[in-house]
Amino acid sequence: MNQSEETAKISVKDLSLFYGDKQALYSVSLDIEEKKVTALIGPSGCGKSTFLRTLNRMNDLIDGVKITGDIVVDNEDIYKSNDVIKLRTKVGMVFQKPNLFPMSIYDNVAYGPRAQGIKNKKELNKIVEESLRGAAIWDEVKDRLKSSALGLSGGQQQRVCIARAIAMKPDIILMDEPTSALDPISTLKVEELIAQLKKEYTIVIVTHNMQQAARVSDKTAFFLSGEIIEYDVTNNVFSNPKDQRTEDYVTGRFG
Amino acid sequence: MTSPPIEKHNIGNGKSNKRKYMLESLSSKLFLLCALLSVLSLLLIVGFVFYRGSHPFIAEGYSFFEFIFGVDWVPGEDKFGIFPMIVASIYATIGSLIIGVPIGLFTAIFLSEIAPKRVAKIISPAVQLLAGIPSVLYGVFGLAIIVPFLQNYLGLAKGQSLLAVIVVLAVMMLPTIVTVAETSIRAVPKTYREGSLALGASEIGTIFKVVVPAAKSGITAAIVLGLGRAIGETMAVILIAGNSLIVPTSLTDSIRPLTTNIALEMGYAAGVHQEMLFATGIVLFSFIMILNFVLAKISARGAN
Amino acid sequence: MRTFKDNLLRGLLWFSAFVTVGILLLIVGYIFYKGFRLINFEFIFGDYSPTGGGGIWPMVVTTVYTIAISLVIATPIGILAAVYLQEYAKQGRLVKTIRFATESLTGIPSIIYGLFGAVFFVTTLKLGMSIISASLTLTIIVLPVVIRTTEEALKTVPGAYREGSLALGTTKLQTLIKVILPSSMPGILSGIILSMGRIIGESAAIFLTAGTVAAMPSSIFSSARTLTVHAFLVTQEAGDIELAAAIGIVLIVLILVLNFSATFISKKLNKADY
Incomplete structure (x- = not known):
C-alpha cells in the first residue's frame, strides 16, 4: 500500500453520493495509480458508473445530487476548487455509446482545443493528426477528415471519441463501458488501444465484461450496492478474491 | 498501430478560466431575463386591461351589475350595458361548436383511420395549411357567399346574422380541430386497435369504443383551440354579424359579439367610453379563462 | 343491427x-x-390610389416591415427564453410560472392584444398609431410561438451531445453555441417561419395599433395598413369583394410559400448529416 500512495494520481476518501434522498455511494475510499488501468466492476446499479462520473464532476449536471467526502487529483481537491473546466480538460471521458457531434471528423477532434482558444490552423492540424494517430484510427480516416463523423461505423466512432478526448492532452481518461455498444472485433481494437494508451495516461474503466477487466486492467475494484467490496491487483481479484461476494460475482454466480 | 509520443502543451494547464465563468454566469442571467419577459408581458397585459377596465366601477361609481345585465349600449347617453353582446358571443360560440366539432372530429377520424393512405397524404397537409389562412378571408367569403345565400334562400331582409356568424366560425375552426385531433388519434398505439379487433369487435366499433377514448386529451385540446379561435375572432365576424345592439332571439337576428364591439368603437372612443371597452375586454378574457378551465376539468374527469 | x-x-x-x-x-x-x-404586376408593385385601380405595394411594404421588426425582437428573446427553460432552469416554481405565462399568452385573443397595444405602446409610450406600435404588439403575440417551437427543437438534441461537449471542458455557453443550437436549427427556423404566417394572418391587433392609413409609410412611426387589414377594410368600407379576393390570393400564396419552406428546411437540414 505504501508504494501505491506515492504514485496515487486520484485519491478518493470517504465519498458518499445522494440523488435527492436516495444514497447511491457509501463512503467509498480508493487510490488510483498513475499510468495504470483501473477497472471498476460490479452488477448494474452498484454505483460504479456514478462513481466514475464523480471523478470529472459530470454528476453536477443532474439536479439534486449531493456529494460528501474528498476526491484529490494531483493534490487538489476537485470539489473544493471550483474550476470544473480545468478539471475536465485534465480528466477526459469516453462514454458508453459513441457520442460524436454532427460535424466532420476533423471538427469533432478539434472541438475541445478550439474551445480552449486554439485557433492556429497548423497547430490544430497537428493536434488532430496526433490524436487520431494516438487513437489508432488515423489510417482509416485520414482521407475523409472533412466528411461527417456520423458516417463512420460504431467502432470507428468510438475510437474517434477517444481521439477527441486525448486531443485535450488529459492526464486521466475515464471510460464508461466504452465497448458495450460495439461488436467483438471493434471491442478488441479498443482494448488494444487501451493497452497502448496507458503508457501516457491514467485510465479508469467501468465494464460489466469481466474478461475485459481481466484483460486490460492492472487493478480492479468490485462495487456492490454503492460500496467497494474489494480493491486489489486485478489478478488477485479474479483468481484469489478475499471476499465471498467478490468470488460469487467474478465466477458468475450472480450479477 | 504504434502511436507517437504525445507532447504536452498548454491546453487548460495553469490558465485561468475566470473569464469563462464570468461569461457563463452573465449569459445564464441574460437567458433568465428573456424568459421572464413573457411573464412581464402577461402581467402588463392583464394589469393594463384590468386597471383601465375596472376604473369606471371603482372610481366613477358605475354599477358593474348594470354593465353586465344592462341591455342598452348608448355611449352618447352614458349607457353601457353589454348583455346583448354577452348573449351574442355565447350563442355564436355554442352554435359554431355544435356544427364545427362533430364535423371536425369525424373528419379527423376519417383521415387517421378510414381514408386510404394516399388520400390522407394529400388532404391532411392541405387542411393543415388552411389553418394558417388569415381569418379575414373567411369573413370575406362569408360576406360574399353565405350572407347573400341566407338573404335569397331563407328570405332574410339582411343576411348578416347570428346564423352567418355561426357558419363562418364553424368553418374557420375546422382546420384547427381536424389537425390537432388527427395528430392525437394517430398517436394511439396500434396494439389498442389490434387488441380490440382480435376480440371480434368491428372496425368502426373499435374506432369509437377504443381509439377515440384513448385520444381523449388530444381531442379536448383540439376543441379548446377551436373554441378559442371562435370566441376570440373579431374582424371576420364584423363583416358578417350585422353588429346590431339587440339581444338575439333567433338565428336570423343581427348580432354584435363582445370582440366586435371593441374593434368597432376603439377607434374613436375616449374617457369612460374607452374604459368600458376595456371592461368588455375583461369579460371576454374571463370567458376564455372559464371555458378553458371547464374543459380542462371535463377532460380530467374523462381521464379517470 | x-x-x-x-x-x-x-x-x-x-x-x-x-x-x-x-x-x-x-x-x-x-x-x-x-x-x-x-392579379398582375401593376397590382402588386403599383402604388395605392384611393380612387381605385391602384396597387397594393404600400400594404406589401407595411406587412414586410411588421414581420421584420417583430421577428427581429421576438426571435432572439424567444430563443434565449427557450434555452433558459430547456437548458438552464431547474424545475421549480419559477419555471412553472414562466410556462404558465407563456401558455396564457397563447390563449389570449388578438383583440385583447390590440387593446393592450393601443393603451400601452400607442398612448403610454407615445409611439402613436404606427407600424412600430403594431410590431411591438405582434412581438408579444409571436413570442410564445417562438419559445414553444424552439423548446421542441431543443428537446430533440440528444443529451449525449451535451455530456460529450461538457466532458471536454467546455462551458455550457460554448456547448450551446457550438453544438446545441446548430443541431436544433431546423426546428427553430421552421418555428420562425410559422410565426411569419401568424403575423401575416393577424388583423384585429394591428387594426387597433397601426391604424388604417392607406399610403406608403414614410417611416416605422407612420400609421399604415397591412395586407390583411387592407383586405378587411376594402370589404367593410367598399364591399369590394373582388379586390379583397385578389389580396386574399396574395396572402394565400405567401402562406403557401412559407409553409413549404418550413417543411423544406426542416426536412433538408434533418437529412443532411451535419
Missing part, C-alpha cells in the same frame, strides 16, 4: 370529410376565381 349502425357511422365519417374538404376547397377556389383577374 350492428352492421347497420356501423354502416351509418362509416357513412357519417365519409360525409364529414367530404364536407370539410368541400367547404375549404370552395373557399380557396372562390377567392382565386373572384380575384385572379386583378
Whole structure:
C-alpha cells in the first residue's frame, strides 16, 4: 500500500453520493495509480458508473445530487476548487455509446482545443493528426477528415471519441463501458488501444465484461450496492478474491 | 498501430478560466431575463386591461351589475350595458361548436383511420395549411357567399346574422380541430386497435369504443383551440354579424359579439367610453379563462 | 343491427370529410376565381390610389416591415427564453410560472392584444398609431410561438451531445453555441417561419395599433395598413369583394410559400448529416 500512495494520481476518501434522498455511494475510499488501468466492476446499479462520473464532476449536471467526502487529483481537491473546466480538460471521458457531434471528423477532434482558444490552423492540424494517430484510427480516416463523423461505423466512432478526448492532452481518461455498444472485433481494437494508451495516461474503466477487466486492467475494484467490496491487483481479484461476494460475482454466480 | 509520443502543451494547464465563468454566469442571467419577459408581458397585459377596465366601477361609481345585465349600449347617453353582446358571443360560440366539432372530429377520424393512405397524404397537409389562412378571408367569403345565400334562400331582409356568424366560425375552426385531433388519434398505439379487433369487435366499433377514448386529451385540446379561435375572432365576424345592439332571439337576428364591439368603437372612443371597452375586454378574457378551465376539468374527469 | 349502425357511422365519417374538404376547397377556389383577374404586376408593385385601380405595394411594404421588426425582437428573446427553460432552469416554481405565462399568452385573443397595444405602446409610450406600435404588439403575440417551437427543437438534441461537449471542458455557453443550437436549427427556423404566417394572418391587433392609413409609410412611426387589414377594410368600407379576393390570393400564396419552406428546411437540414 505504501508504494501505491506515492504514485496515487486520484485519491478518493470517504465519498458518499445522494440523488435527492436516495444514497447511491457509501463512503467509498480508493487510490488510483498513475499510468495504470483501473477497472471498476460490479452488477448494474452498484454505483460504479456514478462513481466514475464523480471523478470529472459530470454528476453536477443532474439536479439534486449531493456529494460528501474528498476526491484529490494531483493534490487538489476537485470539489473544493471550483474550476470544473480545468478539471475536465485534465480528466477526459469516453462514454458508453459513441457520442460524436454532427460535424466532420476533423471538427469533432478539434472541438475541445478550439474551445480552449486554439485557433492556429497548423497547430490544430497537428493536434488532430496526433490524436487520431494516438487513437489508432488515423489510417482509416485520414482521407475523409472533412466528411461527417456520423458516417463512420460504431467502432470507428468510438475510437474517434477517444481521439477527441486525448486531443485535450488529459492526464486521466475515464471510460464508461466504452465497448458495450460495439461488436467483438471493434471491442478488441479498443482494448488494444487501451493497452497502448496507458503508457501516457491514467485510465479508469467501468465494464460489466469481466474478461475485459481481466484483460486490460492492472487493478480492479468490485462495487456492490454503492460500496467497494474489494480493491486489489486485478489478478488477485479474479483468481484469489478475499471476499465471498467478490468470488460469487467474478465466477458468475450472480450479477 | 504504434502511436507517437504525445507532447504536452498548454491546453487548460495553469490558465485561468475566470473569464469563462464570468461569461457563463452573465449569459445564464441574460437567458433568465428573456424568459421572464413573457411573464412581464402577461402581467402588463392583464394589469393594463384590468386597471383601465375596472376604473369606471371603482372610481366613477358605475354599477358593474348594470354593465353586465344592462341591455342598452348608448355611449352618447352614458349607457353601457353589454348583455346583448354577452348573449351574442355565447350563442355564436355554442352554435359554431355544435356544427364545427362533430364535423371536425369525424373528419379527423376519417383521415387517421378510414381514408386510404394516399388520400390522407394529400388532404391532411392541405387542411393543415388552411389553418394558417388569415381569418379575414373567411369573413370575406362569408360576406360574399353565405350572407347573400341566407338573404335569397331563407328570405332574410339582411343576411348578416347570428346564423352567418355561426357558419363562418364553424368553418374557420375546422382546420384547427381536424389537425390537432388527427395528430392525437394517430398517436394511439396500434396494439389498442389490434387488441380490440382480435376480440371480434368491428372496425368502426373499435374506432369509437377504443381509439377515440384513448385520444381523449388530444381531442379536448383540439376543441379548446377551436373554441378559442371562435370566441376570440373579431374582424371576420364584423363583416358578417350585422353588429346590431339587440339581444338575439333567433338565428336570423343581427348580432354584435363582445370582440366586435371593441374593434368597432376603439377607434374613436375616449374617457369612460374607452374604459368600458376595456371592461368588455375583461369579460371576454374571463370567458376564455372559464371555458378553458371547464374543459380542462371535463377532460380530467374523462381521464379517470 | 350492428352492421347497420356501423354502416351509418362509416357513412357519417365519409360525409364529414367530404364536407370539410368541400367547404375549404370552395373557399380557396372562390377567392382565386373572384380575384385572379386583378392579379398582375401593376397590382402588386403599383402604388395605392384611393380612387381605385391602384396597387397594393404600400400594404406589401407595411406587412414586410411588421414581420421584420417583430421577428427581429421576438426571435432572439424567444430563443434565449427557450434555452433558459430547456437548458438552464431547474424545475421549480419559477419555471412553472414562466410556462404558465407563456401558455396564457397563447390563449389570449388578438383583440385583447390590440387593446393592450393601443393603451400601452400607442398612448403610454407615445409611439402613436404606427407600424412600430403594431410590431411591438405582434412581438408579444409571436413570442410564445417562438419559445414553444424552439423548446421542441431543443428537446430533440440528444443529451449525449451535451455530456460529450461538457466532458471536454467546455462551458455550457460554448456547448450551446457550438453544438446545441446548430443541431436544433431546423426546428427553430421552421418555428420562425410559422410565426411569419401568424403575423401575416393577424388583423384585429394591428387594426387597433397601426391604424388604417392607406399610403406608403414614410417611416416605422407612420400609421399604415397591412395586407390583411387592407383586405378587411376594402370589404367593410367598399364591399369590394373582388379586390379583397385578389389580396386574399396574395396572402394565400405567401402562406403557401412559407409553409413549404418550413417543411423544406426542416426536412433538408434533418437529412443532411451535419
